[in-house]
Each structure stands twice: as C-alpha cells, then as structure tokens.
Amino acid sequence: MISKLTHICVYVLDQERARDFYTNKLGFKVKIDVPMPNGAKWLTVTPPDQPDMELTLFPLVVGKKFTEEVIATMKELISNSVFGPGVFLCNDIYATYEELKSKSVEFIKVPTKELYAIEALFKDDSGNFFSLHQR
Amino acid sequence: MNATASPEYPNAYLYKRIVQAKLFIEDNYASKIDLNNISDEAYFSKFHFIRIFKRTYGRTPHQYLTYLRIERAAELLCNNISVSEACYSVGFETLSSFGSLFKRVKGVTPSAFLMQQQQTQMDIAATPLAFVPGCFVHQHGWNEK
Numbered sequence: 001m002i003s004k005l006t007h008i009c010v011y012v013l014d015q016e017r018a019r020d021f022y023t024n025k026l027g028f029k030v031k032i033d034v035p036m037p038n039g040a041k042w043l044t045v046t047p048p049d050q051p052d053m054e055l056t057l058f059p060l061v062v063g064k065k066f067t068e069e070v071i072a073t074m075k076e077l078i079s080n081s082v083f084g085p086g087v088f089l090c091n092d093i094y095a096t097y098e099e100l101k102s103k104s105v106e107f108i109k110v111p112t113k114e115l116y117a118i119e120a121l122f123k124d125d126s127g128n129f130f131s132l133h134q135r
Numbered sequence: 136m137n138a139t140a141s142p143e144y145p146n147a148y149l150y151k152r153i154v155q156a157k158l159f160i161e162d163n164y165a166s167k168i169d170l171n172n173i174s175d176e177a178y179f180s181k182f183h184f185i186r187i188f189k190r191t192y193g194r195t196p197h198q199y200l201t202y203l204r205i206e207r208a209a210e211l212l213c214n215n216i217s218v219s220e221a222c223y224s225v226g227f228e229t230l231s232s233f234g235s236l237f238k239r240v241k242g243v244t245p246s247a248f249l250m251q252q253q254q255t256q257m258d259i260a261a262t263p264l265a266f267v268p269g270c271f272v273h274q275h276g277w278n279e280k
Binding site: 029032 | 146154274276
C-alpha cells in the first residue's frame with residue numbers, strides 16, 4: 001500500500017534563480033544540494049512545516065532523452081505557464097498573499113472563495129504556477 | 136483576471152501591518168529586538184498585536200523570533216559554522232540558552248547536530264548518487280557510463 005508522496009519534480013529555467021525564489025520568497029528550506037555528473041545539481045527544497053516533502057528544482061540540461069529539441073520545447077512551455085505542478089496549503093491565505101506580493105511574487109488569481117478552499121494562484125520565477133489554498 | 140487590483144477581503148490593512156511586523160522580525164532577528172519594537176512596527180498595542188499575530192501564524196511573535204533564530208542557527212551549522220559563531224550570529228546572548236532551546240526544538244544539542252551534518256556532507260561527497268531517488272537517476276542517465 002502506498003502511503004505518501006515524498007518528491008515531486010519542478011522543472012526550472014535557471015536553478016540558482018529558482019533556489020533564490022523558493023527559499024527567499026516562499027520561505028522553503030534547502031534539503032539536499034549535490035552536484036551531478038552532467039554539471040547540474042540535485043537540488044531539493046521543502047516547505048517549512050513539511051520537511052519530508054521535497055520539491056526537486058530540476059534544470060533543463062541535455063542528457064539521455066532530454067535532447068536539445070525537447071529542452072527547447074519544455075522551456076517554451078514552462079515560460080508560457082503551461083504547467084501547474086501542484087497546490088500549497090497555508091494557515092492564512094490573506095497574510096501569505098500580502099507577504100508574497102510584498103516580495104514581488106506574481107499572482108494570477110487573488111484570494112477567492114471557492115467551494116473547495118479559498119484559493120489564489122501564483123507563478124514561480126520560471127513560469128510554473130501553483131495554487132495556494134486555505135481550507 | 137487582473138491580479139493587480141486591490142484585493143477585496145476583510146481587514147486588508149490589518150493584514151498588511153501584520154505581514155510588515157513578520158518581515159521586520161525576519162530582517163532583524165539577529166539584533167536585540169523585543170515585542171515593543173515589533174508592535175511599534177505594526178502600529179498596534181502590544182497585546183492586540185500578540186493576539187492577531189498568533190491567530191495568523193500559529194505562533195506568538197516571541198515564539199516566531201525564537202523559531203527563526205533556531206532555524207537560522209541550524210542552517211549555519213549545516214554550512215559547517217561553529218556552534219558559538221552560530222549562537223551569537225543569530226542573536227542569542229549565551230551559549231547555554233542557545234543550547235537548551237536548540238535541543239528542545241531539534242532533539243539534539245547543537246554540537247551533535249553539527250557532527251551529524253558534517254557526516255552527511257562527507258557521505259554526499261563520497262556517494263552523491265546515493266542521495267538521489269532511482270527514478271530521477273534513470274530519467275537522466277546519471278548511472279550510465
């Protein structure tokens with residue numbers, strides 16, 4: 001029986017810029033930072049209150065099935081905000097919204113009451129967008 | 136949808152002030168700040184401020200300040216900074232108060248935590264792929280010659 005999800009992969013356009021965004025703007029913590037054979041880094045960050053849920057900030061570098069053509073396509077899709085990798089939960093969405101806005105995080109939906117939660121949508125520095133929920 | 140328009144939710148001005156106070160703590164955690172500084176920053180009376188801050192963040196301002204100092208100290212220890220340097224650079228005045236608070240939060244003393252981190256760093260340097268789940272290693276061919 002599967003019990004938990006522990007890692008998700010977020011493809012980013014610039015790994016160091018993404019590190020800055022996820023740590024200094026979202027307040028996440030770096031969990032692992034390991035150099036890999038192709039020059040990229042295995043870089044994972046975790047939400048402050050969920051140290052066992054790692055987001056791997058994956059750079060788009062050539063290797064195996066990641067051809068230059070594939071990477072060019074993925075870069076275009078990410079920067080055009082085609083991908084919405086997931087949902088973050090917060091204790092108080094209005095305070096979180098105000099804080100992230102003060103740090104110049106781009107929102108594409110202000111906090112809005114929906115049937116499932118109060119929800120806002122924001123983009124990371126690459127163009128991936130996430131839901132932010134307060135239940 | 137226009138996300139730049141003023142949000143329409145109750146107490147927006149109050150939220151801005153609470154966020155301002157939280158960011159003040161984050162910018163000044165290493166200095167000698169007390170609740171009066173922080174509530175002044177938010178233009179609240181001290182007790183009103185503590186109540187609203189706790190309702191918003193689940194911690195009182197003092198608890199948040201302590202939490203932040205311990206977390207920053209842990210980050211410094213992860214970067215191989217000495218226990219005493221970590222202690223003083225995050226705003227603790229004595230090693231004993233730092234040590235007991237750190238142990239209460241992290242479950243180990245700062246020096247034991249530092250040793251654990253140093254061991255982890257050595258393990259990572261020796262066998263980096265041992266820290267990466269196989270699906271990602273396979274996806275990128277990192278285990279192929």
